[in-house]
């Protein structure tokens with residue numbers, strides 16, 4: 001890891017090798033990092049501070065941070081207007097008794113989401129994405145009276161037992177239950193019995209597979225849940241017509257359609273991927289970018305489905321649900337995104353294009369075939385000579401994953417943090433200088449690859 005000097009104002013008394021010291025201290029009282037998926041790179045980096053799209057670790061190493069906490073940090077680090085709104089809310093009112101009391105902020109934020117997101121007739125707040133996903137399952141089961149849910153290969157919906165990992169049944173004619181195998185990076189011991197069998201798991205972007213599955217199993221399926229653009233599976237976009245056909249099939253079979261917009265929401269456009277792609281689901285889940293870095297998730301959807309909360313047929317609770325600081329963070333985020341009719345998106349998209357083009361050119365110059373794909377605000381780089389991948393399975397079969405892992409390690413040495421899964425999260429704080437620096441650093445990594 002290179003030890004670049006800090007900016008002048010903080011250049012004195014940088015302790016050397018604090019990272020090693022902290023790793024040793026952590027090992028005495030902790031068993032691992034706070035997320036211990038097998039794909040995490042070693043060793044850990046202890047971050048100390050950040051500004052814009054850059055962060056510095058405890059040893060003074062600077063990184064261009066293209067992980068931004070795996071998505072939440074759409075304002076980058078240290079954004080003045082955002083932080084002021086959050087600080088002021090801490091001082092004004094930090095918490096309420098969730099359930100018994102409310103704040104005006106939560107009504108305002110729900111109004112904003114309903115204004116911008118096509119599917120959002122009603123809104124409810126949670127703390128984490130994983131938790132919001134489970135709320136959707138309960139709601140959908142209650143609404144339809146059906147026990148199972150349908151999910152898709154390569155899509156991620158959190159760490160809980162019924163959605164974590166699992167692979168597609170290799171026999172396409174078998175009942176498409178997810179297969180729990182310890183070859184999966186998301187395999188976990190200790191899973192609740194039967195949890196993996198709550199869902200059927202089929203290939204995404206394959207309308208024939210969806211049609212056959214709903215034909216046979218539709219009467220048992222409450223909800224089909226998918227990322228409308230599959231960031232977690234390699235930045236795969238839906239094939240033309242796929243989401244529209246999925247929408248029609250779900251309606252025909254009485255299955256609710258849920259878009260997990262935890263990555264796409266507010267990052268792609270103010271109305272999420274559903275607005276970008278013109279397909280409206282019954283239910284939507286938000287998280288990550290919704291509050292610019294403060295923990296917040298939300299579910300939104302059809303009022304007749306959400307009526308199950310109003311009539312108390314479905315129970316949901318949570319000490320921190322809609323806590324005022326998260327509401328203020330969400331509101332200031334919406335207001336900044338709305339400004340000048342969303343001009344901020346156009347600016348970021350132009351910088352992202354420049355970054356993607358620069359990376360691809362640098363790869364060619366270094367003799368590597370590289371392609372990028374994804375969405376506004378988040379793309380994946382794959383070592384492959386291909387126009388597009390449509391599924392995570394195609395990525396696994398045709399992209400050079402060992403090379404991507406080496407590239408990721410070299411990027412880190414050159415001062416770039418990539419998100420897991422070869423992903424680049426682009427914040428609204430990104431500058432031309434950041435892009436140029438990123439391309440220069442990535443070029444060095446590509447030359448060394």
Ligand SMILES: Cc1ncc(COP(=O)(O)O)c(C=O)c1O
Nearest residue numbers: 128129130156157158260262263
């Ligand atoms: C699409 C998607 N759904 C759900 C989750 C789970 O959210 P959380 O990590 O907040 O529990 C994630 C997290 O990465 C995600 O990317």
